Amino acid sequence: MAAWGKPNRQSADEAKERLKLVLIHDRTDLSQDELSTMKNELLAVISRHVEIDPELVKISMSHDGREQKLTADIPLKTSHRRKIG
Amino acid sequence: MAAIVVTITSGKGGVGKTTTTANLAVALAEDGFKVVCIDGDIGLRNLDVVLGLENRIVYDLVDIVENRCRIRQAMIRDKRLEELYLIPAAQTRDKSAVSPSDMIRVCDELRSEVDYIIIDSPAGIERGFRNTIAPADIILVVTNPEVSAVRDADRIIGLVEAEEKGPAKLIINRVNPGLTKRGDMLTPEDVVELLAIELIGVIPDDENVVISTNRGQPVALDPKSKTGQAFKNIAKRLQGQTVPFMQLEDKGDFMSKVAGLFKQGGD
Ligand SMILES: Nc1ncnc2c1ncn2[C@@H]1O[C@H](COP(=O)(O)OP(=O)(O)OP(=O)(O)O)[C@@H](O)[C@H]1O
Ligand SMILES: [Mg+2]
Numbered sequence: 001m002a003a004w005g006k007p008n009r010q011s012a013d014e015a016k017e018r019l020k021l022v023l024i025h026d027r028t029d030l031s032q033d034e035l036s037t038m039k040n041e042l043l044a045v046i047s048r049h050v051e052i053d054p055e056l057v058k059i060s061m062s063h064d065g066r067e068q069k070l071t072a073d074i075p076l077k078t079s080h081r082r083k084i085g
Numbered sequence: 086m087a088a089i090v091v092t093i094t095s096g097k098g099g100v101g102k103t104t105t106t107a108n109l110a111v112a113l114a115e116d117g118f119k120v121v122c123i124d125g126d127i128g129l130r131n132l133d134v135v136l137g138l139e140n141r142i143v144y145d146l147v148d149i150v151e152n153r154c155r156i157r158q159a160m161i162r163d164k165r166l167e168e169l170y171l172i173p174a175a176q177t178r179d180k181s182a183v184s185p186s187d188m189i190r191v192c193d194e195l196r197s198e199v200d201y202i203i204i205d206s207p208a209g210i211e212r213g214f215r216n217t218i219a220p221a222d223i224i225l226v227v228t229n230p231e232v233s234a235v236r237d238a239d240r241i242i243g244l245v246e247a248e249e250k251g252p253a254k255l256i257i258n259r260v261n262p263g264l265t266k267r268g269d270m271l272t273p274e275d276v277v278e279l280l281a282i283e284l285i286g287v288i289p290d291d292e293n294v295v296i297s298t299n300r301g302q303p304v305a306l307d308p309k310s311k312t313g314q315a316f317k318n319i320a321k322r323l324q325g326q327t328v329p330f331m332q333l334e335d336k337g338d339f340m341s342k343v344a345g346l347f348k349q350g351g352d
Contacts, residue, residue, distance in 0.1 A: 010268035015232050016275050022232075023239050023279060066242070066252075066281045 024061045028068050035061070042072070051077040088196040091203050091323065092125075092221035093256075094245075096237030098208030100229045101258035104294060104303075105286075106205035107135045108313070111305040112320035114169035118200035121160060123191070124174035125217040126207040127183055133173045137301020138163060147175035150187045156194055165306065170199075180212040185219030192220035201323075210244060218245065223323070224253040225285060230260055230271040239280055254283050256319065259290040262333040273330070286319035288312060289333050 025031055030038075039059045046052055058073040093106045103126075110122040123146065124132035133139040144159035149172070156172070163169040172191075175182060192202055204221065207213035218224060224245050228238035238255070245253045257273050264270035271279075273287050291312040297304045304313040311331070318328045 012265070012268050012271050012275065015271055016279065019232055019235055019271075019279050022236055026236065026239060027243065063281065066246070 088199045090220050090222045092217045092224050094206040095227045096241040097234045103131045107303045108305040108316035110203045111303045112317040114166040119168040120201045121170045122203040123172045125204050127174045127180045130174035130176045142173050145173045145175040147182045188216045189220045226253045227256045254285040256286040258288040261290045288315045
């Protein structure tokens with residue numbers, strides 16, 4: 001696409017960030033609150049089976065085109081690490 | 086001939102659907118196609134005045150649907166362009182006077198006679214929206230580069246997908262290059278990234294649109310108008326041509342360059 005130039009971003013930046021979140025909510029019907037509740041529930045289930053560090057867990061919404069994706073990045077504490085640590 | 090039915094819709098009102106319908110119809114007719122535009126905004130008819138054809142209305146879309154006239158009789162021919170016609174909306178009825186299947190029937194009857202049928206939608210996601218998308222082959226969503234218009238466009242794009250009429254294509258109207266450059270308006274790239282659909286047109290914010298609407302002479306009729314050219318480019322892209330998106334010039338920027346020249350001279 002043609003370049004409209006890279007302006008020094010101000011209120012447009014804010015508009016874009018706010019719209020990103022609003023559109024995730026609109027498309028999925030999930031609020032930020034519901035998203036964090038779900039995250040906590042997921043963590044509870046997972047930590048029943050494997051050891052994880054809740055601080056390192058990243059669960060977020062992303063999109064591929066207009067397709068919404070729930071992405072979870074959950075580093076596991078390996079038994080190997082546990083021995084060393 | 087087998088017409089292509091193009092529906093212009095938006096979600097948020099007032100973003101430029103009627104303006105786009107009129108100019109796109111003019112641009113396609115200028116390219117030599119036979120074009121009928123249909124005002125789908127029953128009860129709030131407007132396309133007639135934007136095209137400057139308001140004094141010639143005898144029958145309207147509801148008359149066709151209720152069998153008071155034949156389609157031909159409700160088609161007003163534009164005197165400026167050989168092959169441009171308008172089917173006006175009824176002004177004194179409401180949206181329930183027309184159903185999605187009525188729209189499909191009217192368009193199917195026209196399909197063999199014209200090249201393009203361009204349908205202007207009412208704002209919103211109610212009956213009027215369903216009527217106008219029902220017969221569509223291609224749906225163009227108009228938005229402005231601002232938060233509420235983009236949000237509503239996203240909603241409409243989702244509905245179009247759900248109706249299996251997608252993917253819709255995007256027209257960003259009323260882009261102000263000065264504000265964009267200052268970082269105070271979403272850029273066309275931002276809007277495309279947020280909505281994640283194909284862009285088919287970028288139209289500058291231009292006072293000549295208001296002036297030309299006052300006169301009932303769409304800007305696309307003016308060969309010197311840059312905004313008219315932006316609409317003509319949409320017509321070309323609809324025909325499958327690859328046309329680069331034009332660089333919108335920033336008037337403020339131009340003036341500051343001129344001022345800069347004077348300063349240089351004075352120093
Ligand atoms: N590119 C533009 N530059 C300046 N003014 C514009 C532009 N496009 C539209 N306008 C003006 O914005 C107003 C709304 O445009 P228009 O009637 O086409 O919108 P609409 O989406 O059809 O509205 P509605 O939802 O009420 O049907 C009009 O006064 C029109 O002249
Ligand atoms: Mg309108």
